[in-house]
Amino acid sequence: MVTCKGSLDPPDQPLIPIEEAAASHRGMLKRHIGVLTNSLESDETVYKKQVANTCEVKRKMGKWREELDYECKELKFLLERERDEIDNDLLIEENDVEEKLIENGKQISYHMFRLNILLSKIEEKCLQTDEDLLTGIERIHNGYGNLETPAVFSCELPKEIFTLPPHYLGLHKMIRIFQVDLTLDPETAHLSLIISRDRKSVTYCTADGLPNPQALTSSPAVLSSEGFDAGRHFWQVEIRGTGDCFLGVCKESILRNTLRSPSPSNGCWQYQQKTNVLHIFCAGQHKIGVFLDYELGEVSFYNLKSRSFLDGFRDTFTEKLMPYFSIGLSSESLTIRVK
Template sequence: MAFAASLAELQAEASCPICLDYLRDPVTTECGHNFCLSCIHQRWEGLQGTFPCPVCLHHCPDRSLKRNTQLCHMIEIVEQIPTMRGKRKRQEEPLCKKHREVLAIFCEKDLQLLCAQCRASSDHGDHTLMPIEEAAATYRNKLKSCIESLREQIKDTENRSEMQVSKYFELRQRIENQKNELHSEFKQLKYLLEKGQIARLISLLTETTNVQEKLIEEKNQISNHSSILNSLLSDIISKCWQTDVDLLTGIESIYNRYENLETPAMFLYELKKESFFFPPHYLGLHKMIHMFQADLTLDPETAHPSLVILRDRKSVTYRTSFGRHNPQAHSSYPAVLSSEGFDAGRHFWQVEIGGTGAWSLGVCKESFPRNALMSPSPRNGCWQLQLWANTSVTCHSVQWERIGIFLDYELGEVSFYNLRNRSHLYTFSGGFTEKLMPYFCLGPSSKSLVMRIVNDV
């Protein structure tokens, strides 16, 4: 009995841990384990960088393998020893629970292991059947293809989580800015808006609480989803290193888990602009914003080469280096036009300015010369307000200047308002005979200046 046990142990040591048969052309990894050359190459197929040992998962830095000549000769000797190996191996092979025969076939439709009798039954007569080795190779490659996708999903989930945290702090800052604006308004209106102040601050606090709760809930959902993804990734990686039979056993369950992954929905929110009750001289401007606000976008084709139009086409800033020149662009002044123009009606738009430098806003005729060396003025078809800014350029700073422009085409007027204190700045009066284009200009010394179109009511 002791001899038989020793002989069985010797035969086990002479077997490949992957195919479980005697080693063929044996090679040794860096960690000291032996494999058939073809088996280890097949197991490492498609991997890059480091290659884990199938036995101990030690990461081998490259595919360099040492051929074990002495072990090769030893296996030739072991193969000559008469043993019960064939019988023992057959007894250890998994059997069909129904027919008690060796499982040697895989049904691709039902994702099940079959024996010879299962294959002959009507249940699988018209199904695609494959040998275990071929099926294992196919599904091993499919599982490997899931790994990179899962890693990308995990990375995307982590990015979304970070983005939500950033959005939360951004929202808190915007709410804080609105609170500051409310306080500024109430200082001017005092008793008239004192009761409204309390109500609206409570509304902002409620909005903050509600959004925070929803963001925390979504963060928890994202965290749970990330845990599910990591768990599935770990299970699939572990599955890929299993033997063919173990890999295919339960493959349907793990494959369904991957196919049925559902990304949690993202909580979308939009901060509502708080409205106020203004005294009579405020009501006209408030009504004007509500009734006539236009949604403008900047036209990159008309932008001076020194201007940068951001992707949303709502913001423009100055850069020191010149970009590509467009024949339709302004070349004498760092200006840009809106994509939208007006030849009738009443229209209102708002612009925020941050930074330091000269700027001007207004409208110009569609035929206004863009390359002539002349100062824009009503005489040559450009009605603009010119000022100097010296404010913070922090995205959420309350120090941004906000200017409102109101065009009444039929009346022939362009009016400008300071929306921070609701004051009238200036009105051009005249007659318009052709299409007018909203005009935005950053002075040549405005290297830190930023303009952006806003649509807040």
């Protein structure tokens, strides 16, 4: 009988037949084959997944590049339109200033003409004899005293007659993707508010009568009929008239008939827009965009005319939020329209 002893066996291990040793090692090798086969299969699965991920990354990047190209084209279109509008405003301003300068130049030129005539008369008068000098001297003095120098038109231009919008790309995407259609809920309206028949507009007016038990009576306010407990949403608000208005969101469970001012501490996140100040620049009309990102806990506000960021709030939202619209108590005539 042939025996052997493996180099991996302990020193005191007795010699065993070759057949038995071979069988033992063959079993170990088969177990290695099983482990390696499973490992290879696992690696092949991971490899295929990574190859698929590579393709998916390329697909997504291609899609994002297409979106970027689309957004850039949109941005270019918007900027070109903005440029045309600004160029038109500049032309109007230029023509207006030029017209006033020409008119003012004519007034100054005529004044210079009168000065030259009067100067010639005075010089001529000074050369006359005493008797001739005293004849008609009152007309000379009256002419000199009645000269009024025309006002000089100031052609100083505004330091910043226009500003290019810095948030076109992101804001345009918000409007295009997340725009929602809102209607106002008359059941939540304060007694001093008049809701339009299409439930899109609210106007402030003073009124007497029984209070609405559902109204937010701390201020003339109204809620939207639509609320949100997830996702991202964008809506537009048009403001006309003069006075203060408050825009934002509040919890569906906000206390009714309370004198407490709306604030984040009692579940109301809002932005105050003083339209009596903006009336000078916007002829009593202003547009505000409101963007809600429920999961991120963000509410942000945008000036839609200049496409610029106004203000924003961050918090943790745990219940349904309702778009909120309020008009200041001191406002005499103010209309809010939702889109």
